[in-house]
Amino acid sequence: MSLVLVAGILLLAGCGMEPFDPPRPDELQPGPGILTGESGELVIYRRGQEEGRPDGAPTGTPDP
Amino acid sequence: MHGPQVAGIASARRFIPLQLLAGFSSLAENGVGSREAIMTNKAAFLGSMILGASVLVPAPVAAQTASDLRALIEAQAEQLAAQARQLEEQTRQPEAMRQRLDDLEAAEGTAEVAQVPFEGEPTEPPPAFEVVAPETPPAQTMPERVITSGQPEIEVAISGHINRMINVADDGDSTKTYFVDNGNSVSRVRLVGTGRIDETLSIGTAIELGIAPNPSFRVSQDNEDAGDFTDQRIVQAYVDSTRFGRLALGKGPMASDGAGLQDISGTSVIQYSAIADTAGGLQFVSDGDLTGISISDVFSNLNGSRRDRIRYDTPSLAGFSLATSFASNQRYDGAVYWAGRNDTWEATAAAAVQQPNIDDVDVRLVSSGSMLHRPTGLNATFNAGRDIRDGRDYSTLYGKLGVITELVSLGPTAFSVDYDWADDRPINSAAAITADGSSAGFAIVQDWTRYGTELYFGLRWHKAELRGGDDVDDILVSSFGTRVRF
Numbered sequence: 001m002s003l004v005l006v007a008g009i010l011l012l013a014g015c016g017m018e019p020f021d022p023p024r025p026d027e028l029q030p031g032p033g034i035l036t037g038e039s040g041e042l043v044i045y046r047r048g049q050e051e052g053r054p055d056g057a058p059t060g061t062p063d064p
Numbered sequence: 065m066h067g068p069q070v071a072g073i074a075s076a077r078r079f080i081p082l083q084l085l086a087g088f089s090s091l092a093e094n095g096v097g098s099r100e101a102i103m104t105n106k107a108a109f110l111g112s113m114i115l116g117a118s119v120l121v122p123a124p125v126a127a128q129t130a131s132d133l134r135a136l137i138e139a140q141a142e143q144l145a146a147q148a149r150q151l152e153e154q155t156r157q158p159e160a161m162r163q164r165l166d167d168l169e170a171a172e173g174t175a176e177v178a179q180v181p182f183e184g185e186p187t188e189p190p191p192a193f194e195v196v197a198p199e200t201p202p203a204q205t206m207p208e209r210v211i212t213s214g215q216p217e218i219e220v221a222i223s224g225h226i227n228r229m230i231n232v233a234d235d236g237d238s239t240k241t242y243f244v245d246n247g248n249s250v251s252r253v254r255l256v257g258t259g260r261i262d263e264t265l266s267i268g269t270a271i272e273l274g275i276a277p278n279p280s281f282r283v284s285q286d287n288e289d290a291g292d293f294t295d296q297r298i299v300q301a302y303v304d305s306t307r308f309g310r311l312a313l314g315k316g317p318m319a320s321d322g323a324g325l326q327d328i329s330g331t332s333v334i335q336y337s338a339i340a341d342t343a344g345g346l347q348f349v350s351d352g353d354l355t356g357i358s359i360s361d362v363f364s365n366l367n368g369s370r371r372d373r374i375r376y377d378t379p380s381l382a383g384f385s386l387a388t389s390f391a392s393n394q395r396y397d398g399a400v401y402w403a404g405r406n407d408t409w410e411a412t413a414a415a416a417v418q419q420p421n422i423d424d425v426d427v428r429l430v431s432s433g434s435m436l437h438r439p440t441g442l443n444a445t446f447n448a449g450r451d452i453r454d455g456r457d458y459s460t461l462y463g464k465l466g467v468i469t470e471l472v473s474l475g476p477t478a479f480s481v482d483y484d485w486a487d488d489r490p491i492n493s494a495a496a497i498t499a500d501g502s503s504a505g506f507a508i509v510q511d512w513t514r515y516g517t518e519l520y521f522g523l524r525w526h527k528a529e530l531r532g533g534d535d536v537d538d539i540l541v542s543s544f545g546t547r548v549r550f
Contacts, residue, residue: 015404017383017404017405017409019380019404020383020410022326022328022412024322024325025325025333026248026332026336028223028224028254032516033223034515034549041221041222042223043219044220045218046217046218046219047219048217
């Protein structure tokens with residue numbers, strides 16, 4: 001099974017696929033929140049950022 | 065008159081009447097009848113003309129200023145006209161934006177959302193704000209974006225979700241309804257603080273608290289109210305470098321936590337390889353009696369766990385990343401992750417080796433993968449794991465087939481079926497009882513994208529065969545629930 005997995009991955013990786021960060025099934029999912037809007041998170045404090053970024057804009061906060 | 069005076073007057077014709085008037089006015093004031101008067105008047109006239117000439121000398125300079133003033137006025141007039149045109153264009157923008165909003169609402173929840181053209185911009189989406197080239201004088205230009213502080217960006221954000229579910233379970237002896245928190249992804253709240261030192265380096269803290277009253281993996285026939293369940297899922301600090309990777313210290317996922325959970329089927333909220341999370345506390349029944357052997361005793365996908373540890377992840381290279389962690393009680397592991405996609409395919413895979421420091425387990429292996437054909441939504445997912453033990457190894461194999469469709473405008477609808485085998489799971493070492501398990505399931509998940517909500521239904525059959533134990537009845541569980549991101 002492991003050999004099949006490794007062979008499959010190498011085959012797909014060789015097809016010029018772009019890396020991405022898949023969500024974990026048991027973790028918080030990306031996307032909007034019913035209260036927090038598009039970003040899915042509520043920024044309660046921010047300092048030293050570009051002026052003019054609207055509230056709720058994606059912040060790029062990495063998953064812990 | 066003297067030549068310079070003539071030249072001065074000729075070069076500034078509009079001043080001539082004034083200068084002549086000044087000269088003749090001198091004659092009038094002194095009289096014109098007598099010779100003396102005439103001579104006096106001549107002198108006065110000439111003095112007046114000389115005085116007038118002295119005044120007329122700057123006349124060409126005055127003419128240039130007027131020309132500049134006229135040019136300036138004309139330039140300002142052109143600028144005002146340009147501003148008027150800009151204002152006129154801007155007054156038309158709200159109507160265009162309303163039209164786009166109507167289009168978006170009409171296409172809500174469909175893949176067309178991102179493709180609704182902006183009026184007058186058929187190929188590219190419109191910018192949120194349009195900055196007009198500064199034709200106006202500098203004092204009237206719009207301010208540009210500026211960095212307000214030289215300090216690093218610091219941000220604290222809160223997020224989380226609620227995941228509640230109703231399980232209706234038939235254990236072969238009775239059917240009961242349980243109101244539970246879905247163990248596939250328990251309700252939680254997360255607080256993350258991030259400090260970006262520069263574009264490549266950041267530090268952060270994360271606290272994630274699971275708040276899951278009556279979790280589905282604890283509720284059982286003789287304990288329908290398992291009570292409050294609070295889990296300190298993540299309490300860690302980390303430093304993250306795009307060049308050197310990520311180092312985390314604290315409680316959180318081990319490197320192998322996730323290696324058994326790769327799943328991009330869209331139904332993982334109610335159906336994934338950890339099948340015991342959905343109703344794992346329910347016990348198998350034999351001859352009407354509870355056996356004390358639960359679903360989670362028979363089935364495990366051997367995924368890693370969360371522990372107090374130190375963990376290092378390499379930067380991603382061509383979608384590959386490596387991770388290793390070391391935890392208390394001499395537990396350690398290593399894992400490799402990969403994820404990639406193009407216009408046609410999306411795929412993830414992972415594999416891990418663990419030293420879980422469990423009695424009789426020498427080493428634990430786990431791997432999983434998931435693949436999605438994006439044009440059709442067809443997808444396949446698998447998990448495989450093995451505990452290499454002193455005695456008989458425990459092994460597990462899981463497979464799922466699914467499809468993600470666009471049936472309604474709310475968002476994607478995902479369907480899937482799965483099957484799980486569990487072989488030789490040790491139940492009671494002293495009594496030499498092991499279990500073989502089989503489980504099959506069906507799931508449907510409706511995503512309500514705009515509101516971060518998923519509605520789901522699942523049906524799962526569990527079968528266990530106890531080696532060295534009694535025969536037990538199958539357990540059938542149907543689940544209804546919702547996960548809402550707030």
